[in-house]
Amino acid sequence: MSGRPAARLRPIIVTILACALVAATVGAVMNRQLISDHIAAAGFEAPSPVLELQQSLHLTDDGTRIFLASHPTLDGSQHFNTQCAELLQGVTAHVLGCYVDDRIHLFNVVDPRVAGIVQVTAAHELLHAAYARMRPGDRSVLAEKLRKLYKERSQADPDLAKRMEMYSNLSDTAFAGELHSILGSEMEDLPEWLEEHYAQWFEDRSSITATYRAYQGVFQGLKNDSNSLRERMRVLRVDVEKRKADYDIAIEAYDADAAELEQQLNAPKRSKSRATIESEREKQRDLEERRTELKETLKGLQDDIDHYNEQRAALQQLGELSTELEQQLDSALAPVTTRPTE
Incomplete structure (x- = not known):
């Protein structure tokens, strides 16, 4: 009789253990990405520039884990174009980063006049990595909300609509993915629900958008x-x-009046009355005044023409500066090897 309770308990214990095993298995499957990220991040020996970049992004623990798990590269050479070749095909705009095969690749722009552009690009690509890690159902719900928000915002914000034009040929799913990264790294004053969403990865998202506004201000200022x-x-x-x-x-009127007066002055004086002579002198004084005024007018015209040429030279300099900065963002013009400072 003493063995019967134990016998009855055995199936219960087996059932509990089986349920625990199933739960553990389900949990492992659901957290497979999380486990994988922990392992990938822990095994990544990030170079100093990448660590400095990571620290400048003010990431949460989750954001740091995803960023490091993506093994980000920072390269200012033509190798970046190789890494992002898939994205560069058929794209006319500057590509400064990509998220390809679970890796983040960043083009290292070192010009101090556009300082911060790498940070904003890194935030953009990190959000691609985070978006890819969302559960399909959650991502689908978020994508719908993002598209709805964009439809509302773009009507009042032509700059946002223009910003998204380059993605107009993408599928709704891919468009929402780009929107997720652009809103999170560039746009301020977002709805509370979206701010809370981005707070999963950024402790201070406003520092990213402020940086974006600062370097965009350089181009907008030009x-x-x-x-x-x-x-x-x-x-x-x-x-x-x-x-x-x-x-x-x-001038034509002056020349005509001067020629007429010259003709009058050359007439024999004996045939002229005192009134005629006085009239001629008056005309001479008038012509002299007009001549002085015309000289001043000509000088003013020449001064303004010189000023116009100065402005044209200044406009050319602005154009050259704008072109120079644009070239800094063009990875196609990058050196074959990595810059010495990288």
Whole structure:
């Protein structure tokens, strides 16, 4: 009789153990990515520049794990183009990073005038990695919410609509993925639900968007300065052309009056009355005043023409500076080997 309770308990214990094993198995499957990331991150010996980049992103523990698990590379050579070759095909815009085969690759832009561009790109690609790790159902729900938010925002924000134009040929799923990275790394004032979503990976997302705004301000500033200079040049050119036309008419009138007076002065004096002589002197004084005014007008025109040429030279310099900065972002122009500072 003493063995019967133990016998009855044995199936229960077996059942409990089986359930525990099943639960453990299910948990392992569900957390397979998490376990894999822990192992990948722990086994990654990040170079100092990558560690400095990671620290500058102000990541949470989850964000740090995903970033390091993606074994990010930071390269300013043509090797970056090899790493991101799949993404570069048929793309006309500058590609500064990619997330390919579970790896993050970043183009190392070192020009201090666009400082921070690597950080923003890294945040963008990290969000691709995080998006890829979401459960399919959760990702589908989020994608729908992102597309709805974009539809609302883009109507009031033409800059956002223009930013997303290059992704217009993507599928809804891929478009939502790009939107997820762009909103998270570039846009401020997002809905609370989305801020909470991004807070999984960023302790201070505002530092990323502020950095984006700062380096974008460099390009926007150049564009604004160029547009403003072109408008001032247009106004000055119209003014100079009108004044030059008036000057030409005044010169013709002056030459005609001067020739007429010269003819009168060359007539024999004995045939002239005192009134005629006084009239001629008055005409001489008038012509001298007009001559002085015309000289001043010509000087003013020349000064403004010189100023216009100075503005044209300044506009050319702005264009060269803009081109120079754009070239810094063009990985196709990168050196064959890594820069010495990298």
